[in-house]
Amino acid sequence: MALKPSFSDEISNLLYAAHGNPINACIQCGTCSGTCPVANYMDQTPRRLIGMINADLKEDVLDCNTYWFCASCYHCTVRCPADIDIAGVMYAVKRYSIWNKTYSEDLVGPKFSEAFVKTIVRTGRSYEPILAPTYMFHFGPKDFFHEAVTASKMMLKGRIPVLPPRIKRLENFKNMIRKIIPLGESS
Ligand code: SF4
Ligand code: SF4
Known part of the structure; x- marks a missing residue:
């Protein structure tokens, strides 16, 4: 009988688009946390998150909230002495959370x-008037x-265009996108 993969294996498997070494190569040096511009706003630093995944x-x-607060700046990825794509790990956990609907x-x-993602898949371009309602209502009235x-x-x-722009050869x-992520009927 096939063994169920561990959580760290599942996250490693989601790193299919990433390069670099596997996350279990982490030496817990803390370079990623020290270099991260948003570490102060995260519940767990990037170093701790990698350690928690490995555990x-x-x-x-x-x-x-760590992976949702990641700004994808890639500072950690280019500086990691163990050559781990930490920004890619953040994306992998986001994907896992969305696909398993574990987020708050x-x-x-x-x-x-x-x-x-839906906007990009439908038209090939980002379109602010569709994206804005996902975060605008979290602002105060002012x-x-x-x-x-x-x-x-x-x-x-x-x-900002009045209608969503579309790319050629959509x-x-x-x-191409279907090879990376599963597209639902609505896409
Ligand atoms: S910089 Fe790399 S090796 Fe150091 S703690 Fe972060 S992930 Fe681990
Ligand atoms: S990619 Fe994310 S985790 Fe890495 S330094 Fe930038 S904000 Fe921090």
């Missing part, structure tokens, strides 16, 4: 990620009004 602490990993409903990150006014001005000046693009 198969699945619930603790999925409960923390009040988080903006998962809704934004899903809306972003910031919400400020953002709405700014967006309207940008639209009037042609900086079907080719979708076929």
